[in-house]
Amino acid sequence: MNARRSLPRRLPRLLAVGLRTHIVYLSRSPLEILVALIEPLIFATIAVYLFRAGDRPGELLSAAVGAGLMGIWASVLFGSGAAIQNQRWMGVLEPLAAAPVPLVLVFLPITLASAAVGAYALLATLIWGVLLFGVPLDFADPLAFVAAVPATVLSLGMVGLLLAASFVLLPNANALANSLSYPVWMMSGMLVPVDVLPAWSAPLSAALPSKWGADALRAAVTGGDAWPPILICLAVGLCYLVLGALMMTWVERRARDTATLALA
Amino acid sequence: MYAIEADNLHRTYRTSSGWIRRTRRTITAVDGVSFQVPPGELFGLLGPNGAGKTTTIKILNTLLLPTGGTARIHGLDVTRHTAEVRRRIGYVFGGDRGLYDRLSALDNLRYFAELYEVDPRVQRRRIEELLELVGLTGRQKERVEGYSRGMKQRLHIARGLLHDPDVIFLDEPTLGVDPVAARDLRAMIAELVRSGRTVLLTTHYMFEAEELCDRIGVITSGRMRALGTPGELKRHAQDRVVVEAEVYGVDEEQLDALRAERGVRGVTVDQRGMLQVIVVQCDIDGDAEPERFRSFVRQSLAHLKLGRVEVREPTLEDAYVGIVTGQEAAAPETTAVLS
Ligand SMILES: Nc1ncnc2c1ncn2[C@@H]1O[C@H](COP(=O)(O)OP(=O)(O)O)[C@@H](O)[C@H]1O
Ligand SMILES: [Mg+2]
Numbered sequence: 001m002n003a004r005r006s007l008p009r010r011l012p013r014l015l016a017v018g019l020r021t022h023i024v025y026l027s028r029s030p031l032e033i034l035v036a037l038i039e040p041l042i043f044a045t046i047a048v049y050l051f052r053a054g055d056r057p058g059e060l061l062s063a064a065v066g067a068g069l070m071g072i073w074a075s076v077l078f079g080s081g082a083a084i085q086n087q088r089w090m091g092v093l094e095p096l097a098a099a100p101v102p103l104v105l106v107f108l109p110i111t112l113a114s115a116a117v118g119a120y121a122l123l124a125t126l127i128w129g130v131l132l133f134g135v136p137l138d139f140a141d142p143l144a145f146v147a148a149v150p151a152t153v154l155s156l157g158m159v160g161l162l163l164a165a166s167f168v169l170l171p172n173a174n175a176l177a178n179s180l181s182y183p184v185w186m187m188s189g190m191l192v193p194v195d196v197l198p199a200w201s202a203p204l205s206a207a208l209p210s211k212w213g214a215d216a217l218r219a220a221v222t223g224g225d226a227w228p229p230i231l232i233c234l235a236v237g238l239c240y241l242v243l244g245a246l247m248m249t250w251v252e253r254r255a256r257d258t259a260t261l262a263l264a
Numbered sequence: 265m266y267a268i269e270a271d272n273l274h275r276t277y278r279t280s281s282g283w284i285r286r287t288r289r290t291i292t293a294v295d296g297v298s299f300q301v302p303p304g305e306l307f308g309l310l311g312p313n314g315a316g317k318t319t320t321i322k323i324l325n326t327l328l329l330p331t332g333g334t335a336r337i338h339g340l341d342v343t344r345h346t347a348e349v350r351r352r353i354g355y356v357f358g359g360d361r362g363l364y365d366r367l368s369a370l371d372n373l374r375y376f377a378e379l380y381e382v383d384p385r386v387q388r389r390r391i392e393e394l395l396e397l398v399g400l401t402g403r404q405k406e407r408v409e410g411y412s413r414g415m416k417q418r419l420h421i422a423r424g425l426l427h428d429p430d431v432i433f434l435d436e437p438t439l440g441v442d443p444v445a446a447r448d449l450r451a452m453i454a455e456l457v458r459s460g461r462t463v464l465l466t467t468h469y470m471f472e473a474e475e476l477c478d479r480i481g482v483i484t485s486g487r488m489r490a491l492g493t494p495g496e497l498k499r500h501a502q503d504r505v506v507v508e509a510e511v512y513g514v515d516e517e518q519l520d521a522l523r524a525e526r527g528v529r530g531v532t533v534d535q536r537g538m539l540q541v542i543v544v545q546c547d548i549d550g551d552a553e554p555e556r557f558r559s560f561v562r563q564s565l566a567h568l569k570l571g572r573v574e575v576r577e578p579t580l581e582d583a584y585v586g587i588v589t590g591q592e593a594a595a596p597e598t599t600a601v602l603s
Binding site for chain 1: 277278325326327328329347348350351355357359361362363364365366367371374375376378379380381383384423427
């Protein structure tokens with residue numbers, strides 16, 4: 001048989017093929033397409049009206065970006081929750097788990113794929129904002145913006161991994177996903193700036209890469225140094241990757257113990 | 265060294281049902297199963313639904329942890345050397361789930377080739393070979409959702425062979441596949457064994473096991489009841505005859521009356537439309553016996569509309585039915601007895 005390459009050497013290709021596979025798969029889901037078409041429109045509308053009501057027209061772009069970020073989070077949350085459940089329904093969770101590759105590397109591309117679909121939501125929200133509401137596209141630092149988007153997507157994909165690991169064990173993961181969407185929007189400063197939130201929530205916000213992603217995107221839009229929050233965003237994301245990997249290892253063991261891989 | 269070794273495997277499931285008053289139950293699915301399969305053998309695991317076949321396979325292929333006992337693949341313990349075991353085994357299960365149906369066969373295979381660590385340099389060639397082997401060449405770019413049951417099953421097999429495993433687990437691979445496609449699948453399985461692989465096959469079709477398997481283990485209620493070559497299992501029913509009667513409208517009571525007769529081992533009914541075919545297995549200890557049983561069956565059912573009543577030699581199927589219904593152990597001198 002052919003000689004096996006070491007895992008670090010195979011990793012980039014493994015992730016790339018996985019990402020491609022799952023993005024293609026998602027792009028062929030009728031529901032996914034519908035959500036992808038409608039959700040950004042709704043988010044753009046909410047963002048614009050929220051800020052018009054607040055009489056801060058100068059921050060329209062920033063609001064649209066915040067709304068787009070909500071799209072990424074929604075996609076990660078529901079994508080990760082539903083993706084794992086879907087693998088189980090389709091009966092592929094067992095062949096995935098039976099692969100010699102560690103389960104965490106099987107799931108990372110799945111959660112990254114939903115984050116990437118979310119990045120599309122961010123773009124679509126911006127485009128709707130421009131087309132419908134005349135949001136001006138005047139970025140203070142376009143380069144930082146272009147760097148902040150993938151950094152945010154990557155870190156949120158890693159958060160998704162931890163969620164995915166937890167969701168493997170839960171029969172009603174969707175209910176949990178629902179209850180997690182709004183608090184994270186709030187605490188990341190996607191809807192309102194974090195400084196209007198009570199002080200106790202500050203550490204929680206700091207633990208969310210989406211907060212740093214939002215800071216970075218806002219800085220890139222309105223001015224300010226976007227690079228430190230980009231780096232923090234990635235660093236926090238890596239912590240979730242480590243937690244997710246540990247959780248996934250434990251979960252796999254447990255699933256083999258309790259027979260929860262198959263749809264019983 | 266054996267390719268597959270199961271050593272006193274046990275597996276229980278804990279289930280709970282109900283929301284307010286949760287009732288918990290423990291189900292014993294596998295209850296002390298042991299067997300060994302030498303390299304290159306096609307070993308059949310045969311038994312009725314719920315016997316514990318799938319559970320046994322999932323312990324051997326690392327998807328389930330045993331609650332007792334040990335198992336080894338080429339000497340590697342399945343719970344301790346999980347990744348190494350996974351590289352050496354392939355797993356194919358029946359049914360039409362288990363594939364990404366909105367993707368093409370090619371995309372499915374490319375993805376799993378990556379997960380099953382197939383060297384990128386040989387992936388393309390390997391996938392082409394496998395498509396050829398399972399007869400899907402030319403259809404590989406179509407989405408799986410448009411495939412027939414048989415095509416999906418063949419794609420399953422291709423997926424299970426991507427990493428060229430030398431031990432292959434096939435769990436009811438012909439389940440729900442039409443007869444022609446099932447015959448093709450059996451030919452494919454025979455070919456795998458000819459190429460030197462070790463195959464563990466589960467099925468509840470006796471003829472399938474008889475046609476393919478070098479040895480068969482019969483399992484019911486999580487226990488191995490008999491184990492041997494098809495010939496050995498058949499001999500297990502050698503001092504027996506079978507009376508087969510075609511009848512209309514027989515009821516349980518009349519069947520029980522048949523069962524109560526001295527020398528009757530077991531009675532089973534096969535419903536064929538309106539017609540029922542009653543199979544009576546009888547122990548014989550003299551030359552006159554077969555005729556005696558035939559007249560007995562004829563008389564017992566005389567008041568019903570009766571068709572053909574015949575005496576015949578027991579087949580492997582009869583031996584199997586005898587083992588499963590009687591839950592008896594096979595004769596020790598011909599087969600290994602495990603219970
Ligand atoms: N995940 C599970 N949870 C609870 N009980 C199960 C589970 N899987 C199988 N069983 C039970 O274990 C027994 C053996 O099942 P299985 O191994 O699937 O048998 P077979 O493959 O021979 O039909 C059956 O009684 C079945 O209901
Ligand atoms: Mg089964």
